[in-house]
Amino acid sequence: MPQHPPPRPGDERTPGRAYSARFHLLDRQIVTEDGTPLAKADDLELIPDSDGSLVVSAVLIGPTALAPRLRGRPARLLNALARRLTTGPTDHHARIAMGHIIRIGAALTATTPPVDATLHPLEDWIRDNVIAPLPGSGHAPG
Template identity: 50%
Template sequence: MNPWTDLGRIDLGDALLDRQIVGEDGTVVGKVDDLELRAEDGRYVVDALLVGPEALADRLGGPIGRLLHHIGRGFRARAPQRIPMNAIRRIEPTIVVTTAIAHATGSPSEDWLRRRVIGRIPGAGRASR
């Protein structure tokens, strides 16, 4: 299911990059850090959304990208996680993906922030209920 099948040309930077990704059940996955594209009939087609500090580092490049690669190693980041286009259910202000993909995909940096920072705030465990 491709949500853009009938839209024609779109600005991918505005439509996808840096948008929050959540599962159908509300599970927070992270943000779209980069896109995986392929050439098809003289145009580019989005194959997948990429999540993780390594994807963002590659997208930014330069000194900031190298810094993100270094920080990503601190979060034990692995290769960018890939969310195929057929896993997207809706595009709202957030990008809603299937619950199975949401649970299988996670951002190491967001997990670290949730455990080390947000989880230590009094009452944070009850905030989302």
């Protein structure tokens, strides 16, 4: 059952179209193909191309990827909080390779990624330990 509006047509990536990393990619919402929010594009992974120019290879997600971009006290706060709350290795950012991003529009659409245990460790932990044990947690109120 689609819970959110499905991605709009016309946002498919077309070869040769130029996108601004800062404007079109950073801080955009990433949704799955049925429109469910997946994550924010918290940072980008850049690798040098064969001719030396930088290419966006993946979208990095999670609070540890976001924290350095906040700078100053908020950055330290969020980073400390994220490190204490994480259940996985701390030096690892979850990433979605650019090949999985099929539409760039008001939101980025990713092909439904394989269930990746490192994508949302905090969500998984909260679901298993806090929310799921409460009665009725599997029932969508609608």
